[in-house]
Amino acid sequence: VDIEAAKRAAAQEAVKNHFPDNPRFVGIGSGTTIVYVVQAIKELGKDLSRIGFVPTGYQSKQLVINAGLLPIEFDALPDGDMIDIAFDGADEVDEELNCIKGGGACLYQEKLVAMRSREFVCVADYRKLQSRLLTKWPTIPIEVEPKAARQVMSRLRVLGSKSPAGKGPFLREGAILKAGPIKTDQDFFIVDAPFPQPLLTSDDLERGAVANPLAGSWEVEELAREIKNINGVLAVGIFCGPTGPEAKAAAVIGGQRPV
Ligand code: DER
Numbered sequence: 001v002d003i004e005a006a007k008r009a010a011a012q013e014a015v016k017n018h019f020p021d022n023p024r025f026v027g028i029g030s031g032t033t034i035v036y037v038v039q040a041i042k043e044l045g046k047d048l049s050r051i052g053f054v055p056t057g058y059q060s061k062q063l064v065i066n067a068g069l070l071p072i073e074f075d076a077l078p079d080g081d082m083i084d085i086a087f088d089g090a091d092e093v094d095e096e097l098n099c100i101k102g103g104g105a106c107l108y109q110e111k112l113v114a115m116r117s118r119e120f121v122c123v124a125d126y127r128k129l130q131s132r133l134l135t136k137w138p139t140i141p142i143e144v145e146p147k148a149a150r151q152v153m154s155r156l157r158v159l160g161s162k163s164p165a166g167k168g169p170f171l172r173e174g175a176i177l178k179a180g181p182i183k184t185d186q187d188f189f190i191v192d193a194p195f196p197q198p199l200l201t202s203d204d205l206e207r208g209a210v211a212n213p214l215a216g217s218w219e220v221e222e223l224a225r226e227i228k229n230i231n232g233v234l235a236v237g238i239f240c241g242p243t244g245p246e247a248k249a250a251a252v253i254g255g256q257r258p259v
Contacts, residue, residue, distance in 0.1 A: 003125060006125035006127075007032065007033045007036050007123075009125075010036075010124060010125050011036030011123050012036070014040075014121050015037060015040035015044065015087070018087075019085070020084050023085060024051065024052065024081070024084060025051070025052045025053075025054055025072065025081065026083065026085055027053075027056065027083045027085065027087065027088070027117050028060050028063065028064055028088075029056050029086065029087060029088025029110055029113070030059050030104045030106035031088075031103065031104045031106075034060065034088060034089055034123070038064070038069070048069055049070065052071075052077075053070060053071055054073070054074055054083055054113055054116075055071055055073070055074075055109075056088065056109040056112075056113050057104075057106040057109050057110075060109075074112050074113060077116070082116060083118070084117070085118065085120075086117035086121065087121050088101070088110055088114065088120070088123070090122050090239070091103040091128065092128050092130055092136060093122060093124050093128050093129050093130070093133075094131065094132050094133045094199070095131055095201065095203075096201045096203060096240075096242075097122065097241030098133055098201065098239065098240050098241045099122055099124075099133075099238070100134070100137050100140060100239075101237045101239050102141025102190065103137070105141065105182060105184050105190045106184070107141055107143055107235050107236075107237045108188075108235035109185065110239075111235050111239065122239075130198075132198035132199055133198060133199040134195055134197070134199050135198050139168070139193055139194045140195070140236065140237050140238060141190055141193075141237035142156075142169075142190065142227060142235070142236055142237060143184055143235040144190070144191050144232055144233055145232045145234060146181075146188060146189050148231060148233075149171060149181075149189045149232070152230050152231075152233060153169045153191055153193075156193045159213065159218075160196070160213055160216035161194060161195055161216075162195075163196070164194075164196050168192070169193040169194065170192045170193075170194075171189060171191055172190035172192055186234065193227070195223075196216040196217075197216055197217045197218075200217065200218065200219045201219070201220060202219065202220070202221060202243060220238060223238065
C-alpha cells in the first residue's frame with residue numbers, strides 16, 4: 001500500500017477542511033507528513049505573503065523557507081497573540097485523539113506551538129490511528145537535559161518503564177549517523193520510554209477501568225503529568241486530545257487507503 005499517497009491524501013484533506021480564510025500565524029510541525037501539508041498550502045492558490053509560518057525546529061524552518069513562505073520564530077510572536085492554526089504529524093493517535101509525538105525529536109517546540117494555537121490539526125495516515133497509545137509505537141519520547149538523563153531513566157524505571165522484554169528506557173542514539181546520543185534543536189537528549197501496556201484513556205477510567213501503575217498500566221494524562229514532573233524533563237511526547245490540557249481541538253485526518 002502506498003504510504004506516501006496516504007500521507008499526501010491526509011495532508012490535502014486537512015488543509016482543504018481546516019486552513020482558515022485569513023490567518024495571521026500558522027504553525028508548521030516536523031517530520032515527513034508535514035512536507036505534504038506545506039505542498040497543499042502552496043496549492044491553495046492563496047496570497048500567503050502576509051502569513052507568518054511558525055516552525056517547530058530546524059527541519060520545519062527549512063521547509064518553510066524552501067517553500068518561499070515567511071518564517072516567524074515562536075519567540076518573535078507578539079505577546080498574547082495566538083497562532084490561528086497548527087498542522088503537525090504524530091507517531092500514534094488513539095480514539096480520544098491523544099497523540100504520541102517525538103519520533104522526529106522535535107516534540108518540545110511542537111508542543112510550544114500546539115499549546116499556543118487556537119486549533120491543532122494532527123495529520124496522520126491510517127498507520128497511526130490505534131485504539132490506545134503504545135499499541136504499535138512502543139515508546140514515549142521524552143526530551144531531557146543531558147546531565148539529568150541517567151537519573152530520569154532511573155525514575156522512569158520506577159514508574160514502570162520497560163519493554164515487554166524488560167528492556168529500557170533508552171537514550172536515543174545517532175546509530176550510523178552519529179556516534180553517541182542524538183541532540184535535539186535545544187541541545188538536549190531524547191529518552192525513549194517503553195511501557196508494557198497500552199495507555200488507558202480518560203474514557204476507559206469513566207467506564208470503570210482501573211490503571212495499575214505498579215504493573216506499568218497508566219492512564220494517558222496521568223502518565224504525561226508524572227513524567228513531566230521528573231526533574232530534568234523538558235518535554236513529554238504525549239499530546240493529549242481535545243479533552244486534555246494541550247490540544248484545543250485535534251482533528252485526525254486518517255489517510256485514505258489507496259484502492
Ligand atoms: O516527531 C514528531 O512528533 C513528528 O510530528 C513525527 O512524529 C511525525 O512524523 P511523520 O510524519 O514522518 O510520520
